[in-house]
Amino acid sequence: MREVCVIGTGLIPFGKYPDKTLAEIGWPAVKEAIVESGVPPKSIDAVYCGSALGGMLSGQRVMKSLGLTGMSIINVENACSSSSSALAEAWTAVGSGRHDVVLVVGVEKLTKFGGGTLPLENEDWEVTQGMVMPALYAMRARRYMHEYGLTARQLGEVSVKAHEHGALNPNAQIRKRVSIDEVMASRPVADPFTLWHCCPTGDGAAALVIASADVARKQKADPVRVTASEVTSGLYTNGYRDMTWAELTARGAKEAYEMAGVGPQDIDVAEIHDAFTIAELMYYEAFGFCERGHAYELLSSGATSLGGDICVNPSGGLLSRGHPVGATGAAQAVEIVRQLEGRAGAHQVEGARVGLAHATGGGIAGLDHGACSIHIFAR
Amino acid sequence: MTKSSTLVVNEAAANADTRFVAPDLVALDAKGAPRLIGGRCRKCNAVSFPRAAVCANCLSEDIETIELAHEGTLYSYSIVHQAPKGWTVPYALGYVDLPDNVRVLAHLDAPADKITVNMPMRLSVGVVGADPAGAPLLSYTFTPV
Ligand SMILES: [Zn+2]
Numbered sequence: 001m002r003e004v005c006v007i008g009t010g011l012i013p014f015g016k017y018p019d020k021t022l023a024e025i026g027w028p029a030v031k032e033a034i035v036e037s038g039v040p041p042k043s044i045d046a047v048y049c050g051s052a053l054g055g056m057l058s059g060q061r062v063m064k065s066l067g068l069t070g071m072s073i074i075n076v077e078n079a080c081s082s083s084s085s086a087l088a089e090a091w092t093a094v095g096s097g098r099h100d101v102v103l104v105v106g107v108e109k110l111t112k113f114g115g116g117t118l119p120l121e122n123e124d125w126e127v128t129q130g131m132v133m134p135a136l137y138a139m140r141a142r143r144y145m146h147e148y149g150l151t152a153r154q155l156g157e158v159s160v161k162a163h164e165h166g167a168l169n170p171n172a173q174i175r176k177r178v179s180i181d182e183v184m185a186s187r188p189v190a191d192p193f194t195l196w197h198c199c200p201t202g203d204g205a206a207a208l209v210i211a212s213a214d215v216a217r218k219q220k221a222d223p224v225r226v227t228a229s230e231v232t233s234g235l236y237t238n239g240y241r242d243m244t245w246a247e248l249t250a251r252g253a254k255e256a257y258e259m260a261g262v263g264p265q266d267i268d269v270a271e272i273h274d275a276f277t278i279a280e281l282m283y284y285e286a287f288g289f290c291e292r293g294h295a296y297e298l299l300s301s302g303a304t305s306l307g308g309d310i311c312v313n314p315s316g317g318l319l320s321r322g323h324p325v326g327a328t329g330a331a332q333a334v335e336i337v338r339q340l341e342g343r344a345g346a347h348q349v350e351g352a353r354v355g356l357a358h359a360t361g362g363g364i365a366g367l368d369h370g371a372c373s374i375h376i377f378a379r
Numbered sequence: 380m381t382k383s384s385t386l387v388v389n390e391a392a393a394n395a396d397t398r399f400v401a402p403d404l405v406a407l408d409a410k411g412a413p414r415l416i417g418g419r420c421r422k423c424n425a426v427s428f429p430r431a432a433v434c435a436n437c438l439s440e441d442i443e444t445i446e447l448a449h450e451g452t453l454y455s456y457s458i459v460h461q462a463p464k465g466w467t468v469p470y471a472l473g474y475v476d477l478p479d480n481v482r483v484l485a486h487l488d489a490p491a492d493k494i495t496v497n498m499p500m501r502l503s504v505g506v507v508g509a510d511p512a513g514a515p516l517l518s519y520t521f522t523p524v
Binding site for chain 1: 400401404426427428429431435454455456457458459460461462463466469470472473474476480481482484485486491496497507508518
């Protein structure tokens, strides 16, 4: 594989756009990424569009708004990992030499479903018994609390940190600080989670222009490189599973670290999939940022806050920036690229050189999660 | 409703008086007691739930229908307050570990403050929600022993 770089990023503020179509939500992010890249729009060899619930031909609907069609457009659905899986496909397409310039877009419109928990697949037997995503994560939290003595209030501090960061991010859906008392007093969703333990649903779009190093260095002196790109799926069992350990993410992290030739101690900034508070703590452990059972200590030390050694979710993460499912992975990648380029603004992680983005999810009976995609970036 | 030599299904009860949300997962025996319907691979003995058509361990399609154990241990749980239409909230949902490496998701029939991790549970039946017309829907549940 040859070296692959990111030369353009685009992102719209996440939020609720019930009056816009999917294409109207998506095209501004694509245009921003193309303009930022400096390459002629017609030089885009292929488009990979990630959307979980956007419906047929989401990519074509977005691209035709800009009059950019005719090239290969591939639509990628992989639940919460849809646009990070699209990024992985783009990385492979450029890295293999098949294409020189590829566009990745993640776009989602969840307001079309009204409010509440997202629709799950009714063919899934656990869904027929009342499974909802908050309950799945809540059961992980309950077991983790049982095994490690974590309290619901300590868990709530993840949300406080997320909103501290998100309040500084103009593209976040919830730009509001929240106190631990407010977290605990909000309405219950799935015990031990209250509303503030759960990411909001909404709409959003993000895009990246990916290019070979040759093309990239004509545009930028020191482009951000994609040093690892991987996608894995959960391991099926109808039997017992340790729900306090994010096996899928840990397996992907190991692969990604090996590919990039780095370890957890090298990561300056990370955007990880904090769909619910417990997820962030479990992923600290899966990425090796701390030992098993010690995630709360890492959080409370301030190491994962802005100004800490390994800032996690400076954007506010899913809890604050929002989680329009299929757009999340691309938005995380945009955030990390901008962090490494030193242009993240009020939530900049000073001196960040190596960052990772992690999107995982998809509730499916018998699997930890459906999919997990991890990218490591360096400059 | 699945029939086999190891599972006696009361067809009349299953089809007329009861409306299970997922009738392929549970049956009532001759005495009206609930039984979870699983599968056991005749080639490698792997137990499946729901009963698999093809063994996820060895790909054999020679699967015997079996009745799963009636008692297990609660691995974890949550009290669900927000759910799609049709479910009666709040409800307690949990994973119950049965022997033979089978973990079953189920509604728990117990007050929230009486549920604890690792407690022993026994298979039961209960009303868990309603269909669009408002008629009650049943499913298997687990109750503290
Ligand atoms: Zn078998």
